[in-house]
Amino acid sequence: MLWGVVLALAVGGCGRNDLTQVPPPPPPPPVASVEVSPTSATLDSGQTLSLNATPKDGGGHAVPGLPVTWMSDDTQIATVTPAGIVTALTGGTATVTATSDDVRGRAEIAVIAPLPPPGVSCLTQPGAVLTVSGVQTSALVDTSLALNAKIAASTAQFLTSENIPIRVGGNAGLCFSAGGVMGTLPPATPWIRMHKTYGLVPYARSFRLERLRVFDYGMGVSMDAAGDASWSLRDVYFTYIRDDCVENTFLNSGTIENSLFDGCYEAFSSRPYTTPPPDGSNNLVVVRNSLVRLQDMDQGYLRPGHGGFFKWYPAAPKVSLYHTVFRVDSPNIENSVLVPLPDQLQDCVGNVMIWLGSGPFPEPLPARAGCFTLLTGAEGLQYWNDAVARWKAEHPAMSADLGPPIVSLYSPADSTTLTGVVTLTATAVDDQAVAGVQFALNGQNIGAEVTTESAATKFTLPWDSHAVANGTYALTARVRDGVGQATTSAGVTVTISN
Secondary structure, three states: OHHHHHHHHHHHHHHOOOOOOOOOOOOOOOEEEEEEOOEEEEEEEOOOOEEEEEEEEEOOOOOOOOOOOOEEEEOEEEEEEOOOOEOOOOEEEEEEEEEEOOOOEEEEEEEOOOOOOOOHHHOOOOOOOOOOEEEEEOOEEEEEOOOOOOOEEEEEEEEEOOOEEEEEOOOOOEEEEEOOOOOOOOOOOHHHHHOOEEEEEEEOOOOOOOEEEEEEEOOEEEEOOOOOOOOEEOOEEEEEEEEEEEOOOOOOOEEOOOOOEEEEEEEEEEEOOOOOOOOOOOOEEEEOOEEEEOOOOOOOOOOOOOHHHHHHHOOOOEEEEOEEEEEEOOOOOOOOOOOOOHEEEEEEOOOOEEOOOOOOOOOOOOOOOOOOOEEHHHHHHHHHHHHHEEEHHHHHHHOOOOOOEEEEEEEEOOOOOEOEEEEEEEEEEEOOOEEEEEEEEOEEEEEEEEEEEEEEEEEEEEEEHHHHHOOEEEEEEEEOOOOOOEEEEEEEEEEEEE
């Protein structure tokens, strides 16, 4: 009997749950959202980015182990792999979608249009176009432009008293094409006043500037924002720029190509003014196939003269120079250099340095082979003139005379007494060329019109003051250009005493 009870208990026990068996896991909670990180990005063409997708439940908790599929809505602009790696292809925007359990999350990908090859306008890139034409007497200000926006300004002439006639920016890839910015401040204007004037100030990553002319401003173009990375200047023509032809305040990378800078107080500046200063030592500025001339200015930072080709901070970008012609007629007077320091010169091929001053060239040229050829005297001047003539022949649109010339009396100074034969000198400049300068006393011409420079921008007349009666006069100079535009200088008071 006992054996039967035991057997019954054993048999009965086989029908109960095994207390050691692990119950199956509960099913995952339903997916309520898919979080994609980052949710947006701006990429250069060819750049890649890894996206992450996290399915989450209704409480916002991650749901692990679920598969995710990826898709781009425009594979011409950006593609995405099954692992969520995005590759940017060409300019535009694409939405990348991550899907898990029929729930979707998205990332917006903006792709900066690739920089067109040399000789091709950035107006060919995709993007909305803003056309600016005719004479502009007020500033163009638009800092909310769309991705890859384009400003077509081939017939625009900015003739305004605004300190910054063009201030544009917004999203990346902005293209500004052509136009002219003509200043009217005379050569005697103090440096501190000129320092406040800028031909163009952009606020955009991968900013592209092409075929713009700037005459008689403090700065030609100023990349004056931390986000102005990877800027590009092509086929620009800057004349009589009283401070920096190109200012790169935040030490970003940039490229200057096929451009003419015919008269800069200082050519290229990468010197910060913010505290703490940025570190641009891993960046690179490239100057290629360009012409650069330094110009003595009547009003410099400390005194008359000019600075160097490079106003360069110790942590500024490296510099690479290719097939560029530099001309300087006198030593620099500022804390800048004519040649980049050896540890900041990354590459250097086929450049020409033209020295038209007295004595030897003021700085040692790089010793590396093929970096610079030094030309002096008549040979150097002829080389420069020929190079400028070729550049202008290749850029016929730059030969139009857009604005009136500017002029100031250089000597004698105000309240000077003149006796016997004296030398009268005016500083006169035009966006193309000065045709002649006529001196006058009380509005009456004296001497012949001066049609040739004695030095760059200087027009000099030897004059015998016995030609007029003793007395006090207002001395002026009137400059005209090749298309008949004329400007008369402010007068100075002189006393004739013979």
